[in-house]
Amino acid sequence: MASKPTLFIDGEHGTTGLQIVERLSGREDLALLSLPVELRRSVPDREALLNSADIVILCLPDDAAKESVAAIHNPAVRVIDASTAHRVAPDWVYGFPELESGQRNRIANAKRIANPGCYATGAIALLRPLIAAALLPPTAALNILGVSGYTGGGKALIEVHEDTDPEPFAFYGLGLSHKHLPEIQQHSGLTAKPVFLPSVGHFPTGMLVAIPLHAAQLNGSAQQVADTLAQWYADERFVTVAPLNRQDTLLRGAFLRADTLSGTNQLEILPYASASGDELVLIARLDNLGKGASGAAVQNLNLLLGQDEALGLI
Numbered sequence: 370m371a372s373k374p375t376l377f378i379d380g381e382h383g384t385t386g387l388q389i390v391e392r393l394s395g396r397e398d399l400a401l402l403s404l405p406v407e408l409r410r411s412v413p414d415r416e417a418l419l420n421s422a423d424i425v426i427l428c429l430p431d432d433a434a435k436e437s438v439a440a441i442h443n444p445a446v447r448v449i450d451a452s453t454a455h456r457v458a459p460d461w462v463y464g465f466p467e468l469e470s471g472q473r474n475r476i477a478n479a480k481r482i483a484n485p486g487c488y489a490t491g492a493i494a495l496l497r498p499l500i501a502a503a504l505l506p507p508t509a510a511l512n513i514l515g516v517s518g519y520t521g522g523g524k525a526l527i528e529v530h531e532d533t534d535p536e537p538f539a540f541y542g543l544g545l546s547h548k549h550l551p552e553i554q555q556h557s558g559l560t561a562k563p564v565f566l567p568s569v570g571h572f573p574t575g576m577l578v579a580i581p582l583h584a585a586q587l588n589g590s591a592q593q594v595a596d597t598l599a600q601w602y603a604d605e606r607f608v609t610v611a612p613l614n615r616q617d618t619l620l621r622g623a624f625l626r627a628d629t630l631s632g633t634n635q636l637e638i639l640p641y642a643s644a645s646g647d648e649l650v651l652i653a654r655l656d657n658l659g660k661g662a663s664g665a666a667v668q669n670l671n672l673l674l675g676q677d678e679a680l681g682l683i
């Protein structure tokens with residue numbers, strides 16, 4: 370019997386790493402190579418596993434992810450990097466299978482895959498189809514709003530929210546240079562840098578990414594926007610598109626919760642427009658740790674393994 374493919378998760382004891390391990394529990398088609406928590410920063414132990422595993426998933430801060438990639442000298446090793454380090458690098462494949470036709474195949478055949486950022490996943494899912502269909506010009510000057518559960522800030526922010534005295538809700542990123550902007554621009558096709566305002570709330574997981582638009586910015590109606598998005602994702606199992614102005618998902622007739630997809634790998638697109646159609650808001654809802662991180666990493670892992678992309682994903 371052929372031996373099982375081996376996987377090493379560098380950073381397996383962090384927020385994203387632990388969630389990937391959890392998603393893989395019960396899987397019998399691959400063998401997990403693991404280091405005890407006290408050796409999580411041991412360079413020689415990690416280097417040995419980085420070069421002996423068939424597939425490596427990096428769940429590390431950017432600098433550490435770059436160091437791990439540099440430490441891999443076995444050319445057979447395939448890497449999925451969950452950090453921001455390689456998301457616009459020309460020799461890495463962007464790990465968003467729903468990006469466009471052909472992307473899934475590029476991921477399946479790649480040696481280096483950059484897992485998308487959580488906010489970027491929502492923003493690109495909204496923008497790419499509209500720019501591809503010429504409904505939205507690539508030169509559009511856009512504003513993007515995001516709200517994330519606090520796990521998006523990793524162990525450090527989790528500690529603030531679970532052990533100290535957190536703020537109930539806060540904007541951040543007021544330097545307006547969030548680390549997801551380069552990948553949002555590159556992979557959606559925008560030539561102009563958007564203004565992106567992220568925020569974090571006192572809830573563990575969940576995310577909304579919202580793009581308000583004036584109809585004057587578009588080469589088409591709100592209904593055409595909704596139809597284009599629905600058509601683009603019609604065959605996708607992890608991305609769903611609601612009809613224009615869906616009401617039954619709004620709590621008490623008004624409130625769109627951020628955390629309804631927690632624990633899943635789903636991304637939901639919800640387009641809304643005013644009665645006149647002059648103003649729109651396009652919203653993506655996802656789990657920042659699901660489709661925004663560990664779910665996407667497992668989806669990409671399954672593509673590398675030639676397995677059903679949905680294996681082990683909720």
Ligand SMILES: NC(=O)C1=CN([C@@H]2O[C@H](COP(=O)(O)OP(=O)(O)OC[C@H]3O[C@@H](n4cnc5c(N)ncnc54)[C@H](OP(=O)(O)O)[C@@H]3O)[C@@H](O)[C@H]2O)C=CC1
Pocket residue numbers: 379380381382383384385386409410411427428429430431433451452453485486487520521522523524525657658661662
């Ligand atoms: N949380 C999220 O929603 C998302 C996170 N990501 C990305 O995934 C990556 C991991 O993030 P996250 O899981 O949230 O972070 P965490 O801080 O929760 O975990 C990071 C892990 O990496 C370990 N680590 C840190 N530095 C080193 C090093 N130099 N060598 C070895 N191990 C190290 C940490 O160990 P120690 O405990 O010693 O610090 C910890 O176990 C980041 O690049 C992040 O940006 C991507 C998408 C979403």
Ligand SMILES: CC(=O)N[C@@H](CCC(=O)OP(=O)(O)O)C(=O)O
Pocket residue numbers: 451452453485486487488517518519520521522523526548549567568569661
């Ligand atoms: C709430 C919070 O702090 N979120 C993180 C983004 C989480 C994420 O997606 O990080 P990666 O870019 O590594 O994928 C932030 O804004 O920096």
